[in-house]
Amino acid sequence: MNLEHEKVKIVDLRSALKVLKSIPGQLIETNEPVDPHAELSGVYRYVGAGGTVMRPTQIGPAMIFNKIKGLENARVVIGVLASRERVALMLNTRSEHLGFLLNEAVIHPIEPIIVSKNRAPCQEVVHYANEPDFDIRKLIPAPTNTEEDAGPYITMGMCYASDPETGKSDITIHRLCLQGKDEISMYLVPGARHIGVFQQKAEDDGKSLPISISIGVDPAVEIAACFEPPTTPIGYNELCAAGSIRSKAVELVQCLTINEKAIANAEYVIEGELIPSVRVREDKNTHTGKAMPEFPGYTGSACDEVPIIRVKAVTHRINPIMQTCIGPSEEHVNMAGIPTEASILQMVEKAMPGRLLNVYAHSAGGGKYMAILQFKKSQQSDEGRQRQAALLAFSAFSELKHVIIVDEDVNPFDSNDVLWALNTRYQGDMDTIFIPGVRCHPLDPSQTIEYNPLLLNKGISCKVIFDCTVPFHLKDRFKRAKFKDVDPSRFVPQMFKKEYGEYDTSK
Known part of the structure; x- marks a missing residue:
């Protein structure tokens, strides 16, 4: 690919904004005066906050406010990292x-x-x-x-x-x-x-x-x-x-x-x-x-x-x-979650090479509380290792609260696909593992003695593994309906021709 934005070397915030400005839909500006007291964040809540921000919100472009009330010549940019695709773009990789x-x-x-x-x-x-x-x-x-x-x-x-x-x-x-x-x-x-x-x-x-x-x-x-x-x-x-x-x-x-x-x-x-x-x-x-x-x-x-x-x-x-x-925004998800993913990948790969295919620190957990592990069982002796991988994930990142494990045919970055696995490859009484009395993160409001009298003090939690993988001996019975592999860009190029990457039909 010979794309215009790839010619700009990102070394600081200004070069990053220059890249975003060159790509439609990634950065917007306003000259409307904005009050930094509550109004600025209130605006961006609608534009592109996402994450765990109160709905309605969405994942949208980064935004520059060029006029800040009460402060001369001040500019504020928000949401630079509030999209996983935007982070990947700025780090020159795939999301x-x-x-x-x-x-x-x-x-x-x-x-x-x-x-x-x-x-x-x-x-x-x-x-x-x-x-x-x-x-x-x-x-x-x-x-x-x-x-x-x-x-x-x-x-x-x-x-x-x-x-x-x-x-x-x-x-x-x-x-x-x-x-x-x-x-x-x-x-x-x-x-x-x-x-x-x-x-x-x-x-x-x-x-x-x-x-x-x-x-x-x-x-x-x-x-x-x-x-x-x-x-x-x-x-x-x-x-x-x-x-x-x-x-x-x-x-x-x-x-x-x-x-x-x-x-x-x-x-x-x-x-x-x-x-x-x-x-x-x-x-x-x-x-x-x-x-x-x-x-x-x-x-x-x-x-x-x-x-x-x-x-x-x-x-x-x-x-x-x-x-x-904004604290609960998708920006926090990416800043906290992507290093979390790296930490889990590193620890699990050391213990059991080649089995953990990918990790997503889910937006609903703010990048800290929830991780989706995509795990591949290649032989009968791999059965049970998926749960060991989940235990290692808790060790890699102590503030993690919930781990959901899915098979290799489930996209961990697609919440609907993960919930499909939860509904068709999970039985609550046999596929839920509770780990009570473990230190987590003090900002979880459910981790109080008032909420759960069994907790010893604030910041203690019950961590949970949801094993949504198919038992190895039953894998043949849980094959998804297989469709013919085609190149959809031949038929709808406006939908599948991406600006910075070819369409991947395997996803």
Whole structure:
């Protein structure tokens, strides 16, 4: 294929948007002034949020808002990753191959490199926090997703910090609320993120932890940043996986006010320090009891005590573009789910090569709670291994709650096909495996003692395997009706001639 968008090399957010703009239906813009307080997200809910967002919603194009009320010369882009096909396009692969691509990237890392300031667009404009008129709320056009949120949130900030003992660095995405002119609260899931470990080490020594927040970067960085242990154990810098995706090292630059690095071609960089032994209520400015909409589709409760980042400086490109997402949207599904798929593929392949054909971290689980495993049984001794694969999936990604296993003739990315398998290849009393009392994710509202008195405490769950595979000795009785293989593009070319790929009649 000799397509126009393939000539553009994606290295940052702007080149990614250039690619999307060249493809009909992938990016739209509006010059209509929009209020960042609830209105912006309210608009995109209808345009392209998808995911677990309250219906009506849909998977649609990314969107740029060129006029933000109350903020001069501010632009906001949302939904860049809110379509699996769009993610595949930007990572130069097929949507069903994304998990495999990410798996290879983790296995073959490319270390980031440090470049000089004159090669770092993120430092073209500098605002120091000690300046009299400094106010991060007037510099960063962070939206407030709903009217009851704790405040404006940075939802696509690449948080970068280093272990105070070893110097090993890590990048992750966290819930960041703008609390004051130079204060940002940071929600850390207990025991789940490396930066939380770094922060605790620094705090135990009574020291601040330098941290940079890069906003508006190459989509490869945003996807890679969502890997979790055990696939990327502590000491593994996920920027190495992002470099592998591009076959080119991610470029970092030394921050101006703290001893840390930031992504050199980011649109915005916030430089700051996590202050030891200082905590605030997440909703201290609104007192709503709510934080922001989270991936399960509900608004998360505001935490009573969250750490504070004291901002030292904000740097940005000339005419920067703020990037954001809606917590329960398809964007979160892709960022969390594709690394989850890679993690499961890697662990199961090591244990039983060639049997797990593909994995889909389903949209209904926000990319975290549910995985569909496509498993192939080639001989009688493979019977039962499909359930072992499901157990390995729970080990590969601890926040997983439900696993559905299907045969090789079921498309794991087609929910109707998966539900067909559930209805015709599943008996509840023999094909359901319950694993009670296992740690899951604290944002699941059903994981409370009030909901289930048998739970010991919040965040404990009953994990479930739904085995929708045909017993090997009965496979001949469960063959699907076979139709003749034809090339439909001969008859309806307008429907089957795809813009970036030939039609695959095997799907």
